[in-house]
Amino acid sequence: MSSSDRRSFLKGAAAAATVAGLAGCGFSPAYAPGGAASRLRNAVSVVEPEGRAGYLMTRELEDRLGRASDPRYALIYAVELTQLPVAITNSNIATRFNLTGEATYALSNRSTGAVLLSGTVDNFNSFSAFGSTVARQAAERAAEERLVTILADQMVARLIAGAADLPA
Template identity: 35%
Template structure:
């Protein structure tokens, strides 16, 4: 058993050394080109409760930057669909974010995209409004993560 552990540890250590020697750099790292672009983004001001939650989520990921040279403009839409499964009452909250990253110096669209997701909640609980709000907040966090991933991937290709 000790021999197996030692072999596994040695293999993991060698793999780590190999990864460190290959020039691997994190996408969001402070010295990476994508990290520098992401640090220079400001998110457009919110106009509704849902927009506010989205901007807050994005700023947690990007850090708040009111002087950024690029602006992330977005269109967030949420809708609710009831699901009546036998003896189970649930609703789904569907969400979509369409975004554009605008270079403020020349007004050009740097990258654009769209992401979608959903969450669900029970409608038979005593607090359906709280459950709906929680589902919306979870969905908005998921959408913010997807926008960040999509944005980073597209910036890496430009």
């Protein structure tokens, strides 16, 4: 048996032991058929707040959760974005900004109105303000899109983590 064959065998054995260990502790993949994520797929009505960030967040959430025709749950959220200058020249001109974002959310049962899951996610992104006005605006809009995507990913991850406890 060559050394590469032994490495492949050992990697396969380690992977099998890990899977067996996880199966023994009750682990089940969220995206498996019947997994926790399937409870949310096409079952959540996203209530969109106003503004560009709200539109972007709703687009990202519906992309991940699906657009429900007969939703069991309602997701209400609020997004707040703040710009902070982080690089300032000697002539007091900001050339780089951090864009911080916070999204607060609540997932409720549409039939009872009871809040089932809630929380807050936050993160940041940066953009360069160097160059023309048009370049700065384009960089700012791109940073906003990146940040909203990150916040949506975090929100969906938390919803899926709590989905096992949701009523079916």
